[in-house]
Amino acid sequence: MLVKHSSSTVLRRQQFLVRTLCGSRTHLPKLIRATMSSKSEAADAESVLRTVTPSLDPKRHKGQAGKIAVIGGCREYTGAPYFAAISALKIGADLSHVFCTKDAAPVIKSYSPELIVHPVLEESYTISEEEKRKVEDKVIGEVDKWMERFDCLVIGPGLGRDPFLLECVSKIMLLAKKSNVPFVVDGDGLFLVTNSIDLVKSYPLAVLTPNVNEYKRLVQKVLNCEVDEENAGDQLRSLAKQIGGVTILRKGKTDLISNGEIVKSVSIYGSPRRCGGQGDILSGGVAVFLSWAQQLKSDPERNFSPSESPAILGCIAASGLLRKAAALAFTKHKRSTLTSDIIECLGESLEDICPAS
Numbered sequence: 456m457l458v459k460h461s462s463s464t465v466l467r468r469q470q471f472l473v474r475t476l477c478g479s480r481t482h483l484p485k486l487i488r489a490t491m492s493s494k495s496e497a498a499d500a501e502s503v504l505r506t507v508t509p510s511l512d513p514k515r516h517k518g519q520a521g522k523i524a525v526i527g528g529c530r531e532y533t534g535a536p537y538f539a540a541i542s543a544l545k546i547g548a549d550l551s552h553v554f555c556t557k558d559a560a561p562v563i564k565s566y567s568p569e570l571i572v573h574p575v576l577e578e579s580y581t582i583s584e585e586e587k588r589k590v591e592d593k594v595i596g597e598v599d600k601w602m603e604r605f606d607c608l609v610i611g612p613g614l615g616r617d618p619f620l621l622e623c624v625s626k627i628m629l630l631a632k633k634s635n636v637p638f639v640v641d642g643d644g645l646f647l648v649t650n651s652i653d654l655v656k657s658y659p660l661a662v663l664t665p666n667v668n669e670y671k672r673l674v675q676k677v678l679n680c681e682v683d684e685e686n687a688g689d690q691l692r693s694l695a696k697q698i699g700g701v702t703i704l705r706k707g708k709t710d711l712i713s714n715g716e717i718v719k720s721v722s723i724y725g726s727p728r729r730c731g732g733q734g735d736i737l738s739g740g741v742a743v744f745l746s747w748a749q750q751l752k753s754d755p756e757r758n759f760s761p762s763e764s765p766a767i768l769g770c771i772a773a774s775g776l777l778r779k780a781a782a783l784a785f786t787k788h789k790r791s792t793l794t795s796d797i798i799e800c801l802g803e804s805l806e807d808i809c810p811a812s
């Protein structure tokens with residue numbers, strides 16, 4: 456039988472072996488030294504999922520389990536905002552909104568009647584130079600009407616990179632910060648933030664979820680160096696610290712999470728399929744679990760330690776659930792596993808850990 460060990464067990468064993476064999480740290484082989492100097496603590500994702508997922512209490516009213524808004528969706532991309540928004544609902548949020556361009560809205564609406572879709576964003580090609588200021592005010596006004604009702608935003612899935620649209624989205628980020636609404640920045644939202652890091656700097660309610668390319672660009676821009684795989688945990692911690700303590704979830708074979716203080720890892724076995732859209736599920740999931748963890752934090756009977764910040768807990772829970780659902784979808788669909796198949800497995804995977812009754 457194949458026995459799997461957690462990375463911390465493996466690390467402890469490596470350290471024990473190395474101490475026993477070499478006696479001194481200076482003699483350690485390079486790879487083991489790198490692992491030791493780049494410590495991250497393996498998170499118990501299932502336990503976090505159990506802690507943050509609320510029970511289905513008949514006394515609660517619509518909205519109390521979370522109101523999420525995705526800012527994304529343009530002419531090219533309609534799948535990404537849909538995946539993020541529908542995942543939020545499938546995990547257990549009560550309401551899921553999408554703010555997208557006028558072109559994308561009918562398409563996203565046609566995927567699902569469950570989503571509330573606002574066709575408010577504009578790309579440069581639809582407006583003249585003279586209209587820009589008026590249109591920007593209108594876009595901001597439309598989003599502002601709703602802002603205080605949201606528990607968390609997901610900014611970026613399928614947003615595209617149109618300069619005028621991104622300018623409007625940077626104003627939406629300022630609105631969210633003014634209202635203390637947490638936000639998850641993903642996809643093209645990270646393109647925007649990497650070029651204007653002040654948009655998120657020192658905002659404790661910001662979570663960045665970069666994939667391999669997005670992370671590389673962030674490291675180059677903020678730390679002015681290349682990605683250092685041998686010291687992955689330490690580098691992530693430095694990056695988060697440099698951006699003023701925002702939370703970063705670095706996606707990959709192992710998901711690494713840091714807020715500049717601690718580094719946690721999630722490496723539950725997921726799926727070998729790398730089809731597009733899995734990061735979008737993750738961003739919707741982080742938004743929901745972060746909102747639930749925020750609710751727990753406001754409970755005076757709960758004593759939160761700094762390592763249990765809602766953002767960190769949200770990232771751990773979403774990563775664990777996505778990986779579990781991806782593994783389940785893969786057992787059913789093998790090579791033809793798609794993002795929609797993984798979304799269909801979110802409920803069953805969460806049920807396995809936190810039964811509804």
Ligand SMILES: NC(=O)C1=CN([C@@H]2O[C@H](COP(=O)(O)OP(=O)(O)OC[C@H]3O[C@@H](n4cnc5c(N)ncnc54)[C@H](O)[C@@H]3O)[C@@H](O)[C@H]2O)[C@@H](O)CC1
Binds near residue numbers: 612735
């Ligand atoms: N169905 C959809 O509408 C989808 C839209 N998406 C959106 O597409 C936009 C661009 O996102 P991308 O993730 O493509 O941007 P990236 O900058 O991550 O990827 C750009 C290119 O890098 C390559 N790449 C990706 N992962 C890599 C890896 N591990 N190693 C080496 N090369 C790699 C890809 O093949 C792609 O051509 C975002 O707005 C995103 O949200 C994606 O979320 C995927 C699904």
Ligand SMILES: Nc1ncnc2c1ncn2[C@@H]1O[C@H](COP(=O)(O)OP(=O)(O)OP(=O)(O)O)[C@@H](O)[C@H]1O
Binds near residue numbers: 667708710730736778
């Ligand atoms: N090599 C890998 N092995 C196992 N799981 C992985 C691997 N790479 C990524 N994942 C999982 O897939 C999730 C999505 O990561 P990915 O890098 O595909 O994001 P992305 O490129 O932003 O996706 P999207 O196509 O939605 O934009 C991660 O959180 C992680 O759990």
Ligand SMILES: [Mg+2]
Binds near residue numbers: 641642666734735
């Ligand atoms: Mg992505």
